[in-house]
Amino acid sequence: MDVLSQFWATYGSVVQFALINMLLAISIYFTLYTGLLSLANAGFMAIGAYVSAVLTIHAGTPFIVNLLGGACVAMFIGLLLGLPVLRLRDVYLAIATLGFGEIVRIIAINFDNFTGATLLGGAEGLDRVPKLTTPEGLIVTLLILIVLLIQLPRSRAGRAMAAIRRDENVAATMGINVFRYKVLAFVLGAFVAGLAGGFSAHLTRFVGPNAFGFDTAVNILAYAVLGGTQFWAGPLVGAALLTILPEALRFLNEYRGIVNGIILMVAIVYLPHGLVNPQWFQRFRRTEAA
Amino acid sequence: MFWQQAVNAIWLGAVYSLFALGYTLVFGVLGLLNLAHPSLFMWGAFFGLVAVNNLQLPIWAALLLSMFATGLLGIVLERLAFKPLRRRNAPHLSALISSIGASIVLINLAQGAFGAQVSRYPFDTFPIQILNIGPVSITLLQVVILGVSLALMLALRWLLLSTRQGQAMRAVAFSERTAARLGIPVDRVIWQTFFIAGALAGAAGVLLGLAFNAVSPFMGTTMSLKGLTVMVLGGLGNIEGAVLGGFILAFSEVMSVAYLSSDLRDAVSFVLLFVILLVRPNGLLGRSSTKRA
Numbered sequence: 015m016d017v018l019s020q021f022w023a024t025y026g027s028v029v030q031f032a033l034i035n036m037l038l039a040i041s042i043y044f045t046l047y048t049g050l051l052s053l054a055n056a057g058f059m060a061i062g063a064y065v066s067a068v069l070t071i072h073a074g075t076p077f078i079v080n081l082l083g084g085a086c087v088a089m090f091i092g093l094l095l096g097l098p099v100l101r102l103r104d105v106y107l108a109i110a111t112l113g114f115g116e117i118v119r120i121i122a123i124n125f126d127n128f129t130g131a132t133l134l135g136g137a138e139g140l141d142r143v144p145k146l147t148t149p150e151g152l153i154v155t156l157l158i159l160i161v162l163l164i165q166l167p168r169s170r171a172g173r174a175m176a177a178i179r180r181d182e183n184v185a186a187t188m189g190i191n192v193f194r195y196k197v198l199a200f201v202l203g204a205f206v207a208g209l210a211g212g213f214s215a216h217l218t219r220f221v222g223p224n225a226f227g228f229d230t231a232v233n234i235l236a237y238a239v240l241g242g243t244q245f246w247a248g249p250l251v252g253a254a255l256l257t258i259l260p261e262a263l264r265f266l267n268e269y270r271g272i273v274n275g276i277i278l279m280v281a282i283v284y285l286p287h288g289l290v291n292p293q294w295f296q297r298f299r300r301t302e303a304a
Numbered sequence: 305m306f307w308q309q310a311v312n313a314i315w316l317g318a319v320y321s322l323f324a325l326g327y328t329l330v331f332g333v334l335g336l337l338n339l340a341h342p343s344l345f346m347w348g349a350f351f352g353l354v355a356v357n358n359l360q361l362p363i364w365a366a367l368l369l370s371m372f373a374t375g376l377l378g379i380v381l382e383r384l385a386f387k388p389l390r391r392r393n394a395p396h397l398s399a400l401i402s403s404i405g406a407s408i409v410l411i412n413l414a415q416g417a418f419g420a421q422v423s424r425y426p427f428d429t430f431p432i433q434i435l436n437i438g439p440v441s442i443t444l445l446q447v448v449i450l451g452v453s454l455a456l457m458l459a460l461r462w463l464l465l466s467t468r469q470g471q472a473m474r475a476v477a478f479s480e481r482t483a484a485r486l487g488i489p490v491d492r493v494i495w496q497t498f499f500i501a502g503a504l505a506g507a508a509g510v511l512l513g514l515a516f517n518a519v520s521p522f523m524g525t526t527m528s529l530k531g532l533t534v535m536v537l538g539g540l541g542n543i544e545g546a547v548l549g550g551f552i553l554a555f556s557e558v559m560s561v562a563y564l565s566s567d568l569r570d571a572v573s574f575v576l577l578f579v580i581l582l583v584r585p586n587g588l589l590g591r592s593s594t595k596r597a
Contacts, residue, residue: 051397098582104397105337105540109532110581113574116529120571228525232404239401269416275408282402283388 026149027217032257033152034214039237039249040159041206046243047166048199049179051104053231054095054111055207057118058088060226062208063215064122067143068133070216077146077216085208092204093197100196115231122223139222140215147217155209156250163246175199176244207234236274240281242288251290305562308440313558314551315446318453319515321550323508323527324534325460325543326501332541333477333497336399340381342524342531343410344502348374348509349519350418356429363429363514367452370510371503378502379495381406390494407524414521422520430514449511456507457547460500464543473497477541526570533577539587548588552576 022029038055045052066084069075075083099110125134134140166172174195177185186192215221233256241252256274263273281288327341351373355366385406389399433444464470475483476493484490512527513519534553538545553573560572580587 051400102581102585104395105400106536106581106585108337108397108400109536110578112532113529113577117571117574117578120574228528232408235401235404269412271412271415272409275405275410275412278405278408279385279402282394282398282405283385286392286394286398 028257028261030147030149030152030217032254033149033156034210034217035233035237035253035257036156036250037152037159037206037210037213038234039241039253040163041203041210042234042238043163043243043246043249044175044199044203044206046238047172047179048175048196049182050100050196050199051108051235052111052200052203053108053228053235054092054114055203055234056226056228056231057111057115058092058204058207059211059214059230060115060118060122060221060223061088061091062211063221063226064134064140064211065208066212067140067215067221070144070146071140071142072133077151081209081212081216084212085205088208088211089201089205092201096197096200096204100193100200112228112231115227119223119227134223135221137223139220139225141220143215143219143221145216145219147213152213155213159206160246160250166246171195171198232278233274236278236281238288240277240285240289242285242290244287245290248288248290252288255289307438309558309562310555311440311442313555315442315450315554316558317551317554318450319508319512319550320530320534320554321547322453322456322504322511324531324538324546324550325457326504326508327531328535328538328541328543328546329460329504330497330501331535332543333473334386334494335477335541336386336396337403337540338381338386338501339400339403339528340385340407340410341501341505342528343407343414344374344378344381344505344524345509345512345527346414346519346521346524347377347410348502348506349513349523350414350423350509351506352510352513353423353425353519356425363510367507367510371506374506374509375499375503378498378505381502382495382498411521411524418521420521422518424517424519425514445514449515452507452511456504460504461543463500469493469496529577530573533573533580535587536577536585537580537587539589542587542589545587545589552588 038059041055041058042052062084064084065087066080069080069083070077073080095111095114099107099114102110122134123137126132126136167176174185174190175198177188177190178192178195182192211226237253237256238249239252240256241250242248256277259273259277266273285291323345326344327338330336330338330341348370351370352363352366355361355369356363359366359369361369385402386399389402430445430448434441435444435447462470464473472483472488472493473496475486475488476490476497480490483493509523513523530553534549535541535546537549537552538547553576556572556576557569560568
């Protein structure tokens with residue numbers, strides 16, 4: 015027990031960051047599973063973080079309400095963004111969602127200037143957000159999402175999403191409402207990213223406009239691409255590895271960031287299905303049976 | 305006042321266009337969005353800086369050297385990040401993700417090699433001379449940048465339309481498989497395309513680094529999104545479109561700063577990007593609607 019508490023004292027925050035990153039990886043998993051490359055999730059994370067922090071500071075409602083409030087606002091904005099933007103295909107969608115993250119940043123910086131309020135703290139951001147995130151809360155949220163992810167491939171929606179990923183035109187011919195399921199995947203992703211934002215704001219006790227830029231969007235993508243985007247454990251493994259890796263590579267100093275880039279390239283070139291490839295288990299099971 | 309702003313916008317537009325040319329050339333020939341292009345641009349600025357500072361070269365030689373070096377870097381990028389995917393016939397999104405990885409590597413390498421701070425060209429790299437023409441004043445440097453940008457644009461247009469090399473590139477753009485059947489060495493055309501795109505990025509890097517006299521590992525990141533706006537405005541893969549888009553973006557930015565508020569400068573670019581994507585995703589000069597969109 016002593017060893018455990020010592021471990022927690024040293025690595026507790028890393029573990030909690032890993033759990034938040036797992037949430038983020040799941041948020042982009044929904045869209046990638048449907049074959050959409052959306053880079054908007056850092057923006058949704060920002061919305062969740064700002065809304066929940068403002069609610070905690072000014073409304074005094076319970077943490078769970080603020081958290082869900084932030085996630086719901088992120089989801090609603092995801093719907094508003096998704097309805098026009100999801101008509102665009104691959105590269106064009108990626109560009110449009112990339113722009114969205116920047117727009118959120120610019121609005122966050124200028125919000126107080128234009129409205130005359132003192133809500134978002136401009137370029138300095140909001141500090142003194144109370145620390146309300148607990149490991150238990152994170153784990154429960156993750157478990158609920160994991161159950162959802164395991165059920166996804168067996169559900170009607172999950173099958174429709176996988177079909178859209180394989181071939182949009184064929185899916186449409188089979189009577190799948192392609193656009194509706196794309197919006198569903200996008201909005202689910204926005205909700206989960208908003209949750210992650212809320213947790214992160216109440217863990218680091220700070221929300222700033224520059225914490226959710228292009229780098230964050232790319233990191234989120236890297237978690238899912240490394241882990242794999244067709245099996246539920248993929249994003250979890252990817253997020254865990256990429257959170258722990260920089261800690262283990264401290265000796266590289268300023269060259270540490272290179273590792274992320276190299277992993278992204280190597281993973282996409284040599285591991286097109288990610289680290290967690292369900293085919294490996296199947297092969298294993300087959301040899302076991304024989 | 306207005307004419308002065310217009311001159312500023314024309315000059316800035318030329319630089320934006322030059323930056324977007326290589327970006328859009330790769331998309332036009334290969335159909336892939338190379339998000340590492342802004343990092344090549346940043347490396348181009350550093351190559352120029354090293355040539356001036358360490359090799360004591362005059363600025364025109366530094367420009368040529370940087371174009372050559374960045375072109376080579378473009379070829380390396382193609383070999384490592386794109387060729388393996390092309391062999392496997394992977395979807396375009398894989399190449400997009402791979403280029404993001406390459407861009408992170410390039411930025412971090414620059415940060416390790418040159419530090420994260422802003423570096424500057426020596427004070428006397430280019431003579432400071434202000435020309436007054438009627439109501440407007442313009443520096444000699446701006447005139448030269450405008451001239452070099454326009455010359456490079458025309459050179460690219462000539463290359464694509466009037467040489468065998470350009471013919472081969474257009475054939476590959478039309479269909480890689482058909483081009484290969486007709487005996488065009490597709491592989492060679494592709495690395496040559498990356499060399500040209502890299503050289504253009506290098507030129508843009510040196511010129512922009514000189515103009516704002518600020519070179520840093522992160523200078524590509526801001527340009528990255530502006531470059532996307534410029535490309536999408538004109539139509540992805542469209543060379544003339546990139547030039548038009550560069551001038552439109554520069555005009556909207558300069559005018560919004562002059563007549564509205566400087567807070568809006570960055571917002572202008574994204575609002576333009578969104579509007580054009582939603583209204584006319586193939587860009588202002590885009591032709592067929594289904595070929596690539």
